Structure formats: structure tokens, C-alpha cells
Amino acid sequence: VDRGVATRLKPGLYVLVPFELGRERQYPGNPLVVAREIMRGEEHYLSHATAMEIHGMTTQPRLVVMVSTPKPRRSVTALGVEFRFVRCRRRHLFGLTEHWVTKQEKVRVSDLERTIIDGLKQPEHCGGVTEVAKGLWMRRQDVNVDRLVQYARRIGVGAVVRRLGFLLETYEMAAAPVLDRLRNGLTSTYVRLDPVLPAEGKRLRRWRLQLNVDPEELRAVVRT
Structure with missing residues (x-):
């Protein structure tokens, strides 16, 4: 972090700064990938307004990333991006698909x-x-x-x-x-x-x- 090659999101969670950006202290990474990493393998999917944006259902970009998950979680703000969590029942984890956000990274989102x-x-x-x-x-x-x-x-x-x-x-x-x-x-x-x-x-x-x-x-x- 001190060398500017990584940005701290929360205790124990960092995102690497792309080499082409050089020493950058405020690089947030791709917010959708960051949301996935915040969940650390827990059951979840990108939902609501965030999913609408992914599916081309809105003309205005959102400043909040919405994540549905069975476990209650408080909202997290990391480097200017708010990650808001909506509790859902585990039996409602259906109708989901994978979405590639970069050539290397994919996230789970509602279809x-x-x-x-x-x-x-x-x-x-x-x-x-x-x-x-x-x-x-x-x-x-x-x-x-x-x-x-x-x-x-x-x-x-x-x-x-x-x-x-x-x-x-x-x-x-x-x-x-x-x-x-x-x-x-x-x-x-x-x-x-x-x-x-x-x-x-x-x-x-x-x-x-x-x-x-x-x-x-x-x-x-x-x-x-």
C-alpha cells in the first residue's frame, strides 16, 4: 500500500493497482469485482439497480453497488463507492447467471x-x-x-x-x-x-x- 501498488478496501482486503496507472492511491478497481471480493465466497449475487445497469435496463449509471445475500450485512463504502446489501432467503437464490466484467474477471448477477x-x-x-x-x-x-x-x-x-x-x-x-x-x-x-x-x-x-x-x-x- 505504501508503495502505491495496492489499495486497501477493508482490513485484510486489498485491490492491486494496474501497472499502467502507476502509483495511484485512490484506485477503486472494478466495483463489481470489489463487491465479489468483499463477499469472500459467501452466497450472493449482484441485484436490483446494479443488475439493471448490467442488463442495459437503465440509461443512468448508479453510484451504489447492490448485492443480495442471505446473511445480514451493513453497507460498506470503499474509496467513494457504496456497497449496499439486501437480505434474501437462501431458497430464493435462483435465476442467476455469470457476467464477465473483464477478460479475466466474472461476477454472479441475477438474470x-x-x-x-x-x-x-x-x-x-x-x-x-x-x-x-x-x-x-x-x-x-x-x-x-x-x-x-x-x-x-x-x-x-x-x-x-x-x-x-x-x-x-x-x-x-x-x-x-x-x-x-x-x-x-x-x-x-x-x-x-x-x-x-x-x-x-x-x-x-x-x-x-x-x-x-x-x-x-x-x-x-x-x-x-
Whole structure:
């Protein structure tokens, strides 16, 4: 560290400075690789807004790296990058894939469909439901709708099923039988379309949703 060939991230964890950068005291390394090293082999995957960025579902870079893991962890800030950890159940470690961030380094990340499901489960980690909806629309040609439905049912969270069904219907991305499959089994409880926003707006009985985001705002994504 004193010679400028490595940067200390936390006790016992360092990242080497590339030779071409010379003596550099503030080299953060690739944040995605750093996240992997912080976890030190523990079960985890890059998720939410970070996964959205990896999958080309957002136009704005994020300054926080999101990591899902079964073990509770406090956020870590290393050299100006915040690493935020979201606790997930071990049985929910599915729908994951490997992503090469350099020619030598790869990381584990939620696949496209799982990224959408995580975003609908916890929109607060993605910038809100509207951002998740934009990402869904941006990658509509590549999304496997059957896999989306399968993941939603496997997660087993009613709010996810409601939000997914509503967005698929809004963007005309699913046939009627698929939407019926999602509607089957919904309870009478209403949930907010976006849990980040206040409980206001009309109620949509078909999906048991309180539309606290203007549907026209979501439809406007198609025109941008």
C-alpha cells in the first residue's frame, strides 16, 4: 500500500493497482469485482439497480453497488463507492447467471427476468416502479415472459404478482391466458403499485392494486 501498488478496501482486503496507472492511491478497481471480493465466497449475487445497469435496463449509471445475500450485512463504502446489501432467503437464490466484467474477471448477477422480479419486489432499490417499468420496456424483445411468470410464482409474493401482471397488461406483453394465470389466487388485499410512494390514487380491482403511479406515466415509456 505504501508503495502505491495496492489499495486497501477493508482490513485484510486489498485491490492491486494496474501497472499502467502507476502509483495511484485512490484506485477503486472494478466495483463489481470489489463487491465479489468483499463477499469472500459467501452466497450472493449482484441485484436490483446494479443488475439493471448490467442488463442495459437503465440509461443512468448508479453510484451504489447492490448485492443480495442471505446473511445480514451493513453497507460498506470503499474509496467513494457504496456497497449496499439486501437480505434474501437462501431458497430464493435462483435465476442467476455469470457476467464477465473483464477478460479475466466474472461476477454472479441475477438474470434478466430475475432482475425484473427483484425490482418489482423491492422497487426502492431500483429507483421506484417507474424505473423498473422502463427497464422492462427497454428489454421487451429479450424478456422471456413465461420465465417471468414462473419466477414470480416461485418467489411467492402477492405484490410481485400484482405488479408484474399489471405491467405485462399495460405494455401488451402477455396473452390473456398468461394474465389469467397470474390473477388466479390473488387475495382481496390491495397493495400499492409503488411501495415507495404514498397510498393514494384509484384502486384497480382486476389486479388488486392501488395505482399511486399514474398509468399514463407508465404508458409514456413506450413513446420515449
